Amino acid sequence: MINYDVIIVGAGPAGIGVASLLSQSDLNHLILDKSEIGNSFLDWPKNMEMITPSFPSNAFGQMDLNSIFESTSPAFAFNKEHLTGDEYAIYLSGVADYRELNVERNNEVKSVSEEENGWAVETQKGTYSCKYLIWAAGEFQNPKIENISGKEHCIHSSLIKSPDELKEDNFVVIGGYESGIQMAFDLVQNNKKVTVINPEIIDDMETSDPSRVLSPYTYTKYDTLKSSELYTEIIGEAETVSKTENGYKVQLKNDTSLETESKPICATGFSLVKKPIEHLITNREDGFPKLDEKTDELFEKKNIYLTGPSVRHDDHIFCFIYKFRQRFGVIVEDILLKEEYKKENVSVLVDGWKRNGMYLSDLSCCGEECVC
Amino acid sequence: MINYDVIIVGAGPAGIGVASLLSQSDLNHLILDKSEIGNSFLDWPKNMEMITPSFPSNAFGQMDLNSIFESTSPAFAFNKEHLTGDEYAIYLSGVADYRELNVERNNEVKSVSEEENGWAVETQKGTYSCKYLIWAAGEFQNPKIENISGKEHCIHSSLIKSPDELKEDNFVVIGGYESGIQMAFDLVQNNKKVTVINPEIIDDMETSDPSRVLSPYTYTKYDTLKSSELYTEIIGEAETVSKTENGYKVQLKNDTSLETESKPICATGFSLVKKPIEHLITNREDGFPKLDEKTDELFEKKNIYLTGPSVRHDDHIFCFIYKFRQRFGVIVEDILLKEEYKKENVSVLVDGWKRNGMYLSDLSCCGEECVC
Numbered sequence: 001m002i003n004y005d006v007i008i009v010g011a012g013p014a015g016i017g018v019a020s021l022l023s024q025s026d027l028n029h030l031i032l033d034k035s036e037i038g039n040s041f042l043d044w045p046k047n048m049e050m051i052t053p054s055f056p057s058n059a060f061g062q063m064d065l066n067s068i069f070e071s072t073s074p075a076f077a078f079n080k081e082h083l084t085g086d087e088y089a090i091y092l093s094g095v096a097d098y099r100e101l102n103v104e105r106n107n108e109v110k111s112v113s114e115e116e117n118g119w120a121v122e123t124q125k126g127t128y129s130c131k132y133l134i135w136a137a138g139e140f141q142n143p144k145i146e147n148i149s150g151k152e153h154c155i156h157s158s159l160i161k162s163p164d165e166l167k168e169d170n171f172v173v174i175g176g177y178e179s180g181i182q183m184a185f186d187l188v189q190n191n192k193k194v195t196v197i198n199p200e201i202i203d204d205m206e207t208s209d210p211s212r213v214l215s216p217y218t219y220t221k222y223d224t225l226k227s228s229e230l231y232t233e234i235i236g237e238a239e240t241v242s243k244t245e246n247g248y249k250v251q252l253k254n255d256t257s258l259e260t261e262s263k264p265i266c267a268t269g270f271s272l273v274k275k276p277i278e279h280l281i282t283n284r285e286d287g288f289p290k291l292d293e294k295t296d297e298l299f300e301k302k303n304i305y306l307t308g309p310s311v312r313h314d315d316h317i318f319c320f321i322y323k324f325r326q327r328f329g330v331i332v333e334d335i336l337l338k339e340e341y342k343k344e345n346v347s348v349l350v351d352g353w354k355r356n357g358m359y360l361s362d363l364s365c366c367g368e369e370c371v372c
Numbered sequence: 373m374i375n376y377d378v379i380i381v382g383a384g385p386a387g388i389g390v391a392s393l394l395s396q397s398d399l400n401h402l403i404l405d406k407s408e409i410g411n412s413f414l415d416w417p418k419n420m421e422m423i424t425p426s427f428p429s430n431a432f433g434q435m436d437l438n439s440i441f442e443s444t445s446p447a448f449a450f451n452k453e454h455l456t457g458d459e460y461a462i463y464l465s466g467v468a469d470y471r472e473l474n475v476e477r478n479n480e481v482k483s484v485s486e487e488e489n490g491w492a493v494e495t496q497k498g499t500y501s502c503k504y505l506i507w508a509a510g511e512f513q514n515p516k517i518e519n520i521s522g523k524e525h526c527i528h529s530s531l532i533k534s535p536d537e538l539k540e541d542n543f544v545v546i547g548g549y550e551s552g553i554q555m556a557f558d559l560v561q562n563n564k565k566v567t568v569i570n571p572e573i574i575d576d577m578e579t580s581d582p583s584r585v586l587s588p589y590t591y592t593k594y595d596t597l598k599s600s601e602l603y604t605e606i607i608g609e610a611e612t613v614s615k616t617e618n619g620y621k622v623q624l625k626n627d628t629s630l631e632t633e634s635k636p637i638c639a640t641g642f643s644l645v646k647k648p649i650e651h652l653i654t655n656r657e658d659g660f661p662k663l664d665e666k667t668d669e670l671f672e673k674k675n676i677y678l679t680g681p682s683v684r685h686d687d688h689i690f691c692f693i694y695k696f697r698q699r700f701g702v703i704v705e706d707i708l709l710k711e712e713y714k715k716e717n718v719s720v721l722v723d724g725w726k727r728n729g730m731y732l733s734d735l736s737c738c739g740e741e742c743v744c
Contacts, residue, residue: 053425053453055437055588056580058741060695062434062729065427071741076580079591081425081453094744208428208448216427219451323432357434369430369443372466 004030006335007121007130009109009276011037013321014308014328015136016092017068020099021332021358024349027339029101030130032123034108037096038089040140045161047186049082050074051178051215052320063357065322069095070356082217109137112276118303132335133304135277139270146268148174150241153248157183157267164190168262171195172250174238176202178218180267185221188230195232195258197250208369211317238264272310280304288312294361295334296327303338305331316363329359376402378707379493379502381481381648383409385693386680386700387508388464389440392471393704393730396721399711402502403473404495406480410464412512416457417533419558422446423550423587424692425453435729437694441467442728454589481509484648490675504707505676507649511642518640520546522613525620529555529639536562540634543567544622546610548574550590552639557593560602567604567630569622580741583689610636644682652676660684666733667706668699675710677703688735701731 006022008015011033019031036042052065054075064073066083074083074091083091096103111122118131143156157179160166163186171187173180176198184194202222205213214222225231240251247261272289274281282290282299289306290299293313298304309319311327318324329350336346353359378394380387383405391403408414424437426447436445438455446455446463455463468475483494490503515528529551532538535558543559545552548570556566574594577585586594597603612623619633644661646653654662654671661678662671665685670676681691683699690696701722708718725731 053427055425056582056741057437057694059581060698060729061732062437062694065429065434072744073580073741075588076741077744079586079588079595081588081592091744098742098744208445209431210428214451216447216451216453220453223451322429322434326432360433369428369445369448370470372444372449372463372470 001120001126002030002128004028004128004130005339006030006132006134007032007119007128008134008136009033009121010136010138010273010308011092011096011103011105012040012136012138012140012308013038013068013092014138014324015134016096016101017325017358018134018136018307018328018331019101020069020095021328021349021353022335023099023101025332025336025341027335030128031096031101031103032107032109032121032128033103033105036089036105037103038085038092040138041085041089041092043140043158044085045158045163046084046086047162047164048182049084049217050088051082051217052210052322053081053217054078054083055081058356061355063322065320066091068092068321068325068328069099070352070358072098109276112280112304114280131303132338134307134331135274135305136307137273139272139309142271142273143266144269144271145266148238148241148266150243151266153241153243153263154266155263157265158270160265163187166190166192166262169193170260171262172197172248172258172260172264173267174250174264175267175269176200176233177267177269178215179269181214181218181222181225183265183267184231185225188225188228191230193230193232195234195260197234197236197238197252197258199235199237201235209317211319211323234258270309272306272308277304284312286312293363294330296331297334305334307331313363322357325358326360329353330361333359373492373498374402374500376400376500376502377711378402378504378506379404379491379500380506380508381405381493382508382510382645382680383464383468383475383477384412384508384510384512384680385410385440385460385464386510386696387506388468388473389697389730390506390508390679390700390703391473392441392467393700393721393725394707395471395473397704397708397713399707401474402500403468403475404479404481404493404500405475405477408461408477409468409475410457410461412510413457413461413464415512415530417530417535418456418458419534419536420554421454421456421589422460423454423589424582424694425589426450426455427453430728433727435694437692438463440464440693440697440700441471442724442730444470481648484652484676486652503675504710506679506703507646507677508679509645511644511681514643514645515638516641516643517638520610520613520638522615523638525613525615525635526638527635529637530642532637535559538562538564538634541565542632543634544569544620544630544632544636545639546622546636547639547641548572548605549639549641550587551641553586553590553594553597555637555639556603557597560597560600563602565602565604567606567632569606569608569610569624569630571607571609573607581689583691583695606630642681644678644680649676656684658684665735666702668703669706675707677706679703685735694729697730698732701725702733705731
């Protein structure tokens with residue numbers, strides 16, 4: 001059985017990012033992915049783009065919003081602001097090459113179990129062991145439709161690869177966040193009638209936190225959408241979906257109901273891919289894994305960490321790339337200190353990560369902006 | 373004669389930005405502008421947009437690229453990434469209100485002279501005196517067409533407010549940087565033939581410094597442009613422009629010449645508006661003002677500072693907003709220390725400015741990016 005210092009599960013932005021920091025030490029690592037580097041991005045609908053704009057500003061002390069390692073910038077590589085999924089996957093592969101990461105592709109993790117000195121990771125192709133395990137399996141592979149009775153009649157937005165190929169004339173979209181608005185926009189562009197069921201009034205949201213409100217990229221689409229006669233928005237929550245003679249009926253909690261000829265589209269987000277480590281996770285009330293606030297280790301477990309969009313502390317959401325990258329350094333620092341790396345040397349690394357937005361330990365920072 | 377601690381000339385991003393930092397102390401200040409807050413931006417062609425994308429990321433330790441003061445974000449105010457000039461002027465006014473800045477509009481500075489304890493600033497409406505003077509008069513009011521004989525036959529790109537109103541069918545654009553490519557793009561969009569004379573091959577430029585290469589925003593337009601039959605690019609430098617029977621002739625240094633029916637459009641940039649302080653400036657070989665590297669004071673002058681896009685140190689260019697804002701703190705720190713503010717208190721302010729990208733003293737940082 002091969003033994004590694006660190007095994008990282010998932011070769012997406014979180015896995016490649018945290019491994020890039022780790023590759024600045026002499027610990028050895030293995031990244032396991034059930035498919036390819038950036039597989040989730042390769043799976044995106046073809047017209048979907050990153051909602052955070054890329055800009056090559058590293059050289060002046062500000063990381064590209066979509067960068068996962070210092071001195072790299074998707075905007076520099078592609079000369080554009082909004083990368084497609086395919087392009088972003090190429091960027092991730094570029095970083096993996098540049099940092100000479102050890103990635104094993106097409107090998108799915110089946111189970112993870114505790115051992116005396118770390119973790120046994122059973123995969124399709126055999127079992128590996130490691131002292132530290134970093135779970136970076138992401139969310140996009142795991143579409144979420146919760147709390148809707150009759151959800152088998154719905155289709156999740158992420159499974160619609162080309163909205164312009166949909167044949168019907170009217171659609172109901174459940175959920176009005178980034179992907180709901182983008183789906184509605186694409187459909188209206190194709191002259192379809194769309195009704196979005198949105199639990200919140202977008203224009204009434206007062207926060208500036210980009211994990212909670214529409215990004216400017218999507219808002220610009222929303223602005224166009226609102227002025228279209230093909231677009232209707234209903235504030236409420238879907239409760240039941242049922243099959244009717246000519247299509248489907250969506251019943252809202254507030255007694256409103258909608259008829260539609262096509263399967264309702266659920267733009268209801270994603271959940272953490274976590275099956276092989278589910279038995280190790282304690283959930284918070286909201287269903288996200290409970291983590292050690294200082295180290296991002298799973299609650300009351302040692303040497304197993306979570307990184308990526310499912311990281312939550314209190315009400316802080318780290319779901320954008322530029323936000324969850326801020327916790328990469330926290331994990332790597334913890335591992336290096338446990339391995340008895342000299343504190344001075346670790347501090348030099350941490351200072352660099354801080355400069356590049358890869359290390360956030362003080363969560364009190366996340367204040368609001370003034371309206372100007 | 374009214375006496376101020378600090379007078380700032382110019383109510384654009386540099387003036388409003390540096391004054392916002394200063395307003396964190398109890399020094400009093402006056403901002404003088406010959407017109408309005410953000411006047412240059414109000415003067416932009418109506419379809420022109422910021423080339424740096426805005427995104428509300430302050431709350432997670434990364435300033436909006438176009439923000440000039442902490443906790444503010446044009447993207448948050450306008451829900452879009454690329455603001456027009458009019459919108460950006462509204463943002464600047466918003467910051468001036470928020471920081472309660474003392475702005476005197478419609479009062480042009482005529483001359484500046486040295487006094488025993490500072491500076492006398494003679495304006496249209498009278499003379500003011502101050503101990504410290506910050507020159508933030510900007511560039512956009514001062515279009516530059518240099519080294520072209522017959523330049524009186526040309527028109528500067530910034531004077532063309534609506535490219536879609538131009539009547540002729542073919543155009544020559546001298547200069548292929550941001551504004552040259554954008555002008556060409558707008559003209560080709562309107563079915564005009566355009567030849568751009570570009571001193572450098574855009575795709576061959578190896579640097580990632582966004583002050584030297586096309587921004588991703590403009591590059592995307594360039595990409596479209598290159599595939600249009602209406603677009604021609606010639607690598608070279610214009611030497612002479614002359615009037616012909618049917619239009620104009622542009623002679624290049626390399627013996628090529630071009631005929632065009634319309635006035636050649638010079639997208640040749642801008643120079644610092646500096647007349648009232650010209651006698652105080654020592655120029656570098658490249659024509660930019662020579663500055664004290666530590667404080668941004670004019671060369672061998674005390675208590676008169678330059679801020680804005682004309683700031684140069686060695687070969688570092690600070691011409692984007694997010695780049696020149698990095699020197700705001702350097703100036704304000706120097707003033708506070710001269711005023712014998714306690715070092716500890718100044719340090720607290722400087723730490724905040726550093727966190728927000730408003731303080732860059734170590735110019736060795738500006739490294740290159742890797743190609744991924």
